[in-house]
Amino acid sequence: MIKQILYMIGIVAPIIAASFFIGVMALPNPHSLSGHVYDNIGNAVENVEIVLTNERTNAQMHVKTNEFGEYQEDAYNFGSAYQNGDTIHYYARYKGYKIEKIATIDISKGGTKTNFVFPFSLGFVTPRQAPVATPKPFKIPGFESVLCIVVLIVVALLKRRR
Numbered sequence: 040m041i042k043q044i045l046y047m048i049g050i051v052a053p054i055i056a057a058s059f060f061i062g063v064m065a066l067p068n069p070h071s072l073s074g075h076v077y078d079n080i081g082n083a084v085e086n087v088e089i090v091l092t093n094e095r096t097n098a099q100m101h102v103k104t105n106e107f108g109e110y111q112e113d114a115y116n117f118g119s120a121y122q123n124g125d126t127i128h129y130y131a132r133y134k135g136y137k138i139e140k141i142a143t144i145d146i147s148k149g150g151t152k153t154n155f156v157f158p159f160s161l162g163f164v165t166p167r168q169a170p171v172a173t174p175k176p177f178k179i180p181g182f183e184s185v186l187c188i189v190v191l192i193v194v195a196l197l198k199r200r201r
Contacts (some may be wrong), residue, residue, distance in 0.1 A: 070121065071150035072142075073111040076104050076131060082161045083108030087133040093117050094126040114144060123147075131155040 072091055076084045087104040091112060098117040104110045114121040123146040131138045136159070142151045 069149075070114040070144055070146060071111060072100075072114055072127060072153070073109070073150060074153040074155065076108045076110070076133070076155045076157070078157050078159055078161045080160050084133060084157060084161065087131055087155070090130040090132070091117075092128040092130075093119070093121060094128055095122070096120075096125075127151065129153050129155075131157075133157060 074089075076087045076089075078084055083104075083106070085104055085106045085108065087108070087110075089102050089104065089110050091100045091102070092098070093114075096117065096119045098119045100112050100116055102110045102112045114125075114127075121144060123144060125144045127142050127144060129140040129142065131140075136157050138155050138157065140153050140155065142153050144151060
């Protein structure tokens, strides 16, 4: 019995280690795409739609500004792999106004900040201070799948040994 358990560990442990190593190696570096949107006198503009497009892959993300005029997304969420040097096209839309900007992903910086200033005034000064932004939790993609495969292998090996 102990010999069988050691045999199972000898087979399963390398499979688990290889699966984890492959999963971790496939992870991209998180890269924040964020900024603020203001009117022409410095008021934060809420509910501005920001459309981000990766020019290389044509993948898009949509995000709206919060009550402090902030927006934040991660390049990882494009759905297709992003690369260092990718060009990101930003479109900010609000009540008939549209501003376009272009930025380049530089992974060494950990994030790209792109701010917008609309050519109108909301007519008041925003008295609030924005809270410190909390980063989104980073998830290991496919970890659950790897874990399920490992469990199935262990169960199959245990049944085979009986």
